[in-house]
Amino acid sequence: MLLELQDYIKKRKVVSMEDLVNHFRLPSSVIEPIIEQLMDKGRVQKINPRRCGSCHQCDSLSLQLYGWRMN
Numbered sequence: 001m002l003l004e005l006q007d008y009i010k011k012r013k014v015v016s017m018e019d020l021v022n023h024f025r026l027p028s029s030v031i032e033p034i035i036e037q038l039m040d041k042g043r044v045q046k047i048n049p050r051r052c053g054s055c056h057q058c059d060s061l062s063l064q065l066y067g068w069r070m071n
Helices: 002-012 017-024 028-040
Strands: 014-016 044-047 065-068
Touching: 002 014, 002 017, 002 028, 002 065, 014 017, 017 028, 017 065, 028 044, 028 065
Parallel strands: none
Antiparallel strands: 014 065, 044 065
């Protein structure tokens, strides 16, 4: 699972948790520990998204972004 998730992020450069949940059909609670492993290895970094405003209508998973760090 770790390698599949890593390959998915590597190909897309930046993904949201919402993308990962939809693509892998797993809850974020399963994906988050794997992301943490990739962050600990220095392969993935959490990206602070720009806020789209103060509407609070965006799903929090769509604002939780991760980017590939290695070339």
